[in-house]
Amino acid sequence: MGTxxxxxxxxxxxxxxxxxxAVVATVMGTVSTLALQRSLTDQLDEKLTAAHRRTVDGPELSRASDPGEMTDMPQDGPYRPGKDAGTVVVELPDGVDPTGLTVDQAYYIGDDGTAVALDxxxxxxxxxxxxxxxxxxxxxSGLGRMRAIAGATPVGTTVTALPTTSVTSTVTAFVAVEVVVAAxxxxxxxxxxxxxxxRELRPLDRVVGTANRVSRLPLDRGEVVLADRVPARDTDPATEVGQVGAALNRLLGHVEQALGARHESESQVRRFVADASHELRTPLASIRGYAELVRRSPDDLPASALQAMSRVESESQRMTALLEDMLLLARLDAGRPLASEPVDLSLLAVDAVTDAHAAGPDHDWRLDLAAPDDDGSEDALVVGDDHRLRQVLANLLSNARLHTPAGTAVTVRVRRAGDQVVLQVADDGPGIPPALRESLFQRFTRGDPSRNSATGSTGLGLAIVHAVVTAHGGTITVTSGPGTTFTVTLPAAPG
Ligand SMILES: Nc1ncnc2c1ncn2[C@@H]1O[C@H](COP(=O)(O)OP(=O)(O)OP(=O)(O)O)[C@@H](O)[C@H]1O
Ligand SMILES: [Mg+2]
Structure with missing residues (x-):
């Protein structure tokens, strides 16, 4: 739908x-033009009526009382004193055919004051x-629009007419002036x-500017400082824009408060998880130690008790691993700085594949590293935390081992791509269940919860991988159809 x-x-x-x-000018112009035309027409009508009366009331020549009036007038035509140029008169006696009237019966006064016959x-x-x-x-016809008046006389009908040109030209000039003035x-x-x-909307621009700047701030995580406010001169509640500005400032204040409260409660939860994980480590270590102690002196105990003790030992080991994962995630969440030392991902890959081979001899482990070069431009060197990056590889490889059947080929590939180092772990196993893909990197996402106790799967592995890679300024993506490929991209070490 096009709007x-x-x-x-x-x-x-x-x-x-x-x-x-424009509307006001048009209305005023129309009304004043009509009024002007009206009054000019009235004046013309007065003149016309007077001229008509003179025609009807008697022979003009006898009414020219002062012969002196006539001395300057041209004498070469029937002269009609008392009538202005342009005046038209028709005097039609009753019973006479109106065609072929004489110049005395139907005439108009020319510019020189003489009468001209009408056709x-x-x-x-x-x-x-x-x-x-x-x-x-x-x-x-031939004379244009005229005002005319007709009346009965004792001998017939008399029509007198005057041209409207004076009215029209005055009105036209008036309209022309009006149009220019209106334009x-x-x-x-x-x-x-x-x-x-x-000028009036400039304050609104400033309010919009503040709103835009705030909208570009990253508000979704961490501690947020919302220092930007609408300037005080744009928050005057007496003006509409000021009301918007003041409302925006109040809103920003509330948001800042709410985000602060959220950050505080998040930090509390994180601290609690970190503290709890940390505190649980010591008693767990004791449980593990005692269980091992009992298992090592098997003579004193019946077989069923020994078996129970070995379960206690293995479960406490699992729990220790879980606690370590939770502690690590809590620390990464809190933005604890990681070690930053040069780490060669190729070496890490060699170690990880060696370990994976030992842990899963039934899989086909392959290593694909770039050929070493002389100038070092192909180095897979990144700056980061060696220990955590090892964990990334270990988690990805353990997934490839645990979530694919025996015989699956797993390839670890390390490549330098410009100022990035790309690490790929690809297997040709069955792939990741589609339902899982959306939330793959979230905590406690795992394919088969029932395998929890059997394989020690908790669903934290990929969450840790994601958190460590992100903390290194890198990205991780996954493609999975049949076969799964995790691609980790990290910034290469400078130089
Ligand atoms: N290479 C893979 N092939 C098939 N499925 C996979 C693969 N990697 C991960 N998955 C699926 O993704 C889920 C989440 O993996 P993740 O590593 O986060 O947890 P986990 O392996 O189940 O538990 P853990 O915390 O012990 O690693 C797995 O449970 C599995 O279903
Ligand atoms: Mg895993």
Whole structure:
């Protein structure tokens, strides 16, 4: 499902401000234009009515009371004093055919003040005006839109009309000014909107910055220091952003407290496990010692008691191993520093395979090491804890021995790959049960719990391998179909 990218709040605010200004400008412009047009039309109608009255009430020539008015006027046409240029008059006596009217009956006043005859189409357009002494707008062919008024006279019908050009041109000029002013207002609103919105939202950016920085902190383990807070100037509860900032600070405070409490209780549990494992070692050693002592003087005891004693001895040995594993895990959890000495993984592999061969002669143990070279660039040297790395190999090899049938081939491979050393333990056994793969490196994950007492399997082996490898800054992965391959990658020793 494709969603179109959402606009930022900034952009939406600016667009809304501009849209609002546009709407206001449009409404104001429309209303004022209509009002202007209205009042201009009213003025024109007053003039039109007056002109109409003069036409109806008598012959204009007799009404030109002051002959002086006429001295400058052109005399080469029927002159109609008292009428403005553009005025149109039709005087149609009753019973006369409206076609072919004379210039005295139908004329308009030209720019030079003389009357010009109307043609028949124009007369027809004008005679369509309702005869009710009320001004209406009418389109006259060749003369454009006009305001016209028609009235009955004792002898017929008289129509007077004036052009609306003065109204139209004034309104057009007014609209042009309005459009320019509105465009400028929109530009100013957009520019001011961008600047103001940016300025107003800057505190929000700072709050987001704090949240982002905190979100990148590793909060999932160990002791967490959450020192980052929204700056005080962005936590003023009187502003909306300030409320967000203050809320974020409170949240960070709570999270820091909760993480601190969690870390404290985790450390307590770890200390308890480490202490308990440590404390149990001594009594266990005594139990083992006494059991061995009894087993070594078999004459005093019946066979069943001897057998029970040998069980006590073997179980206490198992328990000692378990305690050692738990202690080691607790120490690794606590981040106890490991020894860091140069360790050659090739040598470790040789030793481990030798030991595995002795422990499981029925398996086919193979060693695959890189050929030694002169310049040392192929060295399988890492910096770490020799003892723990041996344990990694021992655990992987004991798994390959215990969880595969006799005759399985197990290959230990050590290779240098750039600035990494790669150690692989691969067997062609039956593979790891799929249900186990997800949680393979977790504590007490084991394939067949019923074999617990028989094989001494506890499910801590791979958890220890994982913890040791991680503590060395390395990684471990596993692939298993039929056949299983564990791949450990450790940073190579520098130089
Ligand atoms: N090479 C392997 N082939 C098949 N299964 C394996 C192999 N390695 C591990 N597993 C499975 O993974 C489980 C977990 O191994 P892990 O070493 O953590 O515990 P464990 O061997 O059962 O007990 P321990 O703590 O004694 O090592 C095993 O119980 C086994 O089922
Ligand atoms: Mg194991």
């Amino acid at each position: 179109r990218p959402r606009w930022t709040m900034r952009r939406r605010l600016v667009v809304m401000v501009v849209a609002l200004v 028949d189409d124009q007369v027809v357009d004008l005679l369509a005006v309702p005869v009710d002494d009320r001004p209406v707008t009418v389109a006259v 400028l207002a929109l530009l100013v609103a957009a520019a001011a909107g961008i600047v103001l919105v940016r």
